[in-house]
Amino acid sequence: xxxxxxxxxxxxxxxxxxxxxxxxxxxxxxxxxxxxxxxxxxxxxxxxxxxxxxxxxxxxxxxxxxxxxxxxxxxxxxxxxxxxxxxxxxxxxxxxxxxxxxxxxxxxxxxxxxx
Amino acid sequence: xxxxxxxxxxxxxxxxxxxxxxxxxxxxxxxxxxxxxxxxxxxxxxxxxxxxxxxxxxxxxxxxxxxxxxxxxxxxxxxxxxxxxxxxxxxxxxxxxxxxxxxxxxxxxxxxxx
Numbered sequence: 001x002x003x004x005x006x007x008x009x010x011x012x013x014x015x016x017x018x019x020x021x022x023x024x025x026x027x028x029x030x031x032x033x034x035x036x037x038x039x040x041x042x043x044x045x046x047x048x049x050x051x052x053x054x055x056x057x058x059x060x061x062x063x064x065x066x067x068x069x070x071x072x073x074x075x076x077x078x079x080x081x082x083x084x085x086x087x088x089x090x091x092x093x094x095x096x097x098x099x100x101x102x103x104x105x106x107x108x109x110x111x112x113x114x115x
Numbered sequence: 116x117x118x119x120x121x122x123x124x125x126x127x128x129x130x131x132x133x134x135x136x137x138x139x140x141x142x143x144x145x146x147x148x149x150x151x152x153x154x155x156x157x158x159x160x161x162x163x164x165x166x167x168x169x170x171x172x173x174x175x176x177x178x179x180x181x182x183x184x185x186x187x188x189x190x191x192x193x194x195x196x197x198x199x200x201x202x203x204x205x206x207x208x209x210x211x212x213x214x215x216x217x218x219x220x221x222x223x224x225x226x227x228x229x
């Protein structure tokens with residue numbers, strides 16, 4: 001069965017500093033991978049996704065993620081964090097279950113941005 | 116502005132009450148989902164509907180009863196809930212339910228069972 005691990009529950013980054021959020025997945029075949037962001041009181045918004053091709057994918061809001069099959073990882077990065085990036089970030093892997101897509105989410109990483 | 120709207124945003128209900136959560140999507144999508152988000156736990160998929168037909172019930176207790184009258188609306192009927200059912204309930208939709216379909220989420224209903 002597929003699973004996602006986000007080892008960091010909280011991360012604090014200074015505004016303007018770089019950011020990397022870790023995600024490790026377990027999936028028997030080629031994974032479809034997603035990063036979602038949830039701002040306080042909001043639903044989840046898709047940041048980026050990887051299905052195939054270039055292993056470095058660009059997303060919205062200046063985020064990117066790199067797929068590394070050998071490490072079963074799909075880490076999210078941003079070169080310079082803004083205060084508005086403070087939110088919770090979820091990594092997910094898509095499998096198929098009885099003919100439909102099933103997203104399996106990690107437990108999330110809460111990003112705090114300090115001045 | 117989200118294309119998926121959930122009402123109410125907050126709900127407090129007693130264990131003997133009956134209430135309903137509503138979700139409406141304006142995106143022309145064919146698949147809709149209910150997720151439960153509890154503190155410190157991954158999002159849990161509860162129900163999946165495709166073209167108004169339920170395709171998955173993820174072993175959810177019968178005190179949760181979904182209804183999908185058309186492809187734009189999804190309800191979650193609640194009755195005799197338990198305090199551990201307190202959570203954020205998220206509705207989502209996608210164009211289809213194939214692998215890789217992007218899910219669009221509503222803002223959620225914060226449910227508190229007292």
